Amino acid sequence: MVNSDKHRNGDALFKGIAQFFALSIIAILLLMTYRMVAESMPSIRAFGVSFISGSNWDAVQGQFAALPYLYGSVVSSLLALLLAAPLSLGCALFITELAPKRLGVAIATLVELLAAIPSVIYGLWGIMVMVPWLQSTVQPFLIEHFGFIPLFSGAPYGVSMLAAVFILMIMIIPIITSITKEVLLAVPQSQKEAALALGATRWEMIRIAVLPYGRSGMLGAVILGLGRAIGETMAVTMVIGNTPQISLSLLAPAYTMPSVIANEFAEASSKLHSAALMEIGLILLVVTLIVNSLARLLLWSVSRKLGGGAK
Amino acid sequence: MKLKSLALRKSFNLGATLLMATATILVLLPLGIIFSHILKMGLQSVNLAFFTNIPQPTGVPGGGMANGLAGSAIMILMALLLGLPVGIFGAIYLTEYGKGRLATVIRFSADILAGIPSIITGMVVYTLLVVPMHGFSALAGAFALALIMIPIVLRTTEEQLKLVPVSLREASLALGVPMWRTSLKVTLRSAMTGIVTGVLLAIARVAGETAPLLFTALGNQFWSRKLTEPMAALPLQIFNFAISPYEDWHQLAWAGALVLVVLMFTLSLAARWLGRSRHS
Incomplete structure (x- = not known):
């Protein structure tokens, strides 16, 4: 029986090791949250609620309030999502329902490769190619013809909220498309065939069989895209102009939460300054935790409905 | 109607x-x-100097990103050493032992962790390693990259282990092989190609990460001699050169971008190819 005892010890040890590493995932998440809260305490104590309602960010005077950064993050992400979601949905439908199988696979592969391009490279293209184009062509056009709308008033700087919206849109499209594609592929073939057999056209089949089935999954994909857009740092920092102001005009430079952290954290001038940046990080963390939890729950509900494991 | x-x-x-x-x-x-x-x-x-030289002051021809390439390779390697055990053993726990609520919480945590903006990972590692060690270091950079890698490796490995048929495990156990040897020698080994796929994808993901390195590895114009010194990384150099006002530095940034994109596509396509050959 010595042998089997050895087995049992070995097994217990192995299980212990595996469990330790698995639990460390939870520990990392808790530790990260705790560090962010602890490090932002000086700022939370000093400014309280005025931190998110005020807009005076002055490292010299030791006054910190983050509204312009919150505004920049929310507006740039939501507008990018507004543009990206319909395009991604259309592209995913094209891949799964319309394109011949080969073409569909080819487009899907392309889209997935594009999802792998790092943020800093989108930023490089943005600052070298897109921003000069916006400044010389798009923004003067908008000002000339739509300048009476506050959204398009002001001078053509190039670097602007508009640039951030465009670059974010380009960056989140591949993510939303590839997750939506997975969701759509999970729609049972029998549902689609039933609709077609009843004489539905291809679009009617999509409307009555595919879209209702994939609704929560598609919503999950879009929300995941939002989470990605809010946390996006490098590309946005390179094209948004980094000016902490709240302007109605999309042509004006702005600033986002991750951008101010990227620009100022390594050279924070005082304890309070770095605590304030930590608090911005904490707000960002809380927002992404909520957004991502929501997205995951929606996507999990899809995979559970299909009887598969969690995705 | x-x-x-x-x-x-x-x-x-x-x-x-x-x-x-x-x-x-x-x-x-x-x-x-x-x-x-x-x-x-x-x-x-892009030219030979790009791969052999370190950055030169603007106006001096023949600058390269050799230290950035080496720095990225070193930090990714260290991140793999730190992150792979957590990801792989965590996945073994989830597939072989993990039933019930705890496993769900772990899976959920991993998914949430994967969604945390990488700049926040950088801030946390700054407080955990850079402040206590009194300086930016390659070690801190690698640690930040490892944190980003862990959830990706965990989830892909778990998917792959789940594909290994139960009968294979049962056969091994019936022969009297203990559970831990079965896990390591049978289950893990049959899922090996899939796990390599996941690791390739994780490398592709962190190789382009810039934000978490800003406050950890910091970047370096020269070669680093020690792991406790600031270290250059390819994406950091692309960023710094892209926002500089000099035309010759911009050229270097484009060269770096091309090298990074080629690396990324190669890794992703290799991962896809491996993944496909396994299923056919």
């Missing part, structure tokens, strides 16, 4: 089809433009 006329329904169908095709073109177009730009600008500026 009253049906609309067939002609109307058909024209709706045509309209929807055109809209979807347009959306697809609009998705692929900007990405095609970006890629062709990187190819054009990158091929103009």
Whole structure:
């Protein structure tokens, strides 16, 4: 029986090791949250609620309030999502329902490769190619013809909220498309065939069989895209102009939460300054935790409905 | 229910089809433009010096990103050493032992962890390693990259282990092989290609990460001698050169971008190819 005892010890040890590493995932998440809260305490104590309602960010005077950064993050992400979601949905439908199988696979592969391009490279293209184009062509056009709308008033700087919206849109499209594609592929073939057999056209089949089935999954994909857009740092920092102001005009430079952290954290001038940046990080963390939890729950509900494991 | 006329329904169908095709073109177009730009600008500026020299002051020809390439390789390697055990053993726990609520919480935590903006990972590692060690270091950079890698490795490995048939494990256990040897020698080994796929994808993901290195590895104009010193990384150099005002540094940034994109595509395609050959 010595042998089997050895087995049992070995097994217990192995299980212990595996469990330790698995639990460390939870520990990392808790530790990260705790560090962010602890490090932002000086700022939370000093400014309280005025931190998110005020807009005076002055490292010299030791006054910190983050509204312009919150505004920049929310507006740039939501507008990018507004543009990206319909395009991604259309592209995913094209891949799964319309394109011949080969073409569909080819487009899907392309889209997935594009999802792998790092943020800093989108930023490089943005600052070298897109921003000069916006400044010389798009923004003067908008000002000339739509300048009476506050959204398009002001001078053509190039670097602007508009640039951030465009670059974010380009960056989140591949993510939303590839997750939506997975969701759509999970729609049972029998549902689609039933609709077609009843004489539905291809679009009617999509409307009555595919879209209702994939609704929560598609919503999950879009929300995941939002989470990605809010946390996006490098590309946005390179094209948004980094000016902490709240302007109605999309042509004006702005600033986002991750951008101010990227620009100022390594050279924070005082304890309070770095605590304030930590608090911005904490707000960002809380927002992404909520957004991502929501997205995951929606996507999990899809995979559970299909009887598969969690995705 | 009253049906609309067939002609109307058909024209709706045509309209929807055109809209979807347009959306697809609009998705692929900007990405095609970006890629062709990187190819054009990158091929103009990439040369042997790029791979052998360190950055030169502006105006001095022959600058390269050799220290950035080496720095990225070193930090990714260290991140693998730190992150792989956590990811792989965590996945073994989830597939072999993990039933019930605890496993769900771990899976959920991993998914949430994967969604945390990487700049926050950088801030946390700054407080955990950079402040106590009194300085930016390659070690801190590698640690931040490892944190980003862990959830990716965990989830892909778990997917792959789940594909290994239960009968294979049962056969091994019936022969009297203990559970831990079965896990390591049978289950893990049969899922090996899949796990390598996941690791390749994780490398592809962190190789381009810039934000978490800003406050950890910091970057370095020169070669680093020690792991406790600031270290250069390819994406950091691309960033710094892109926002500089000098034309020759911009050229270098395009060259770096091309090298990074080629590396990324190679890793992703290799991962796809491995993943496919396994299933056919």
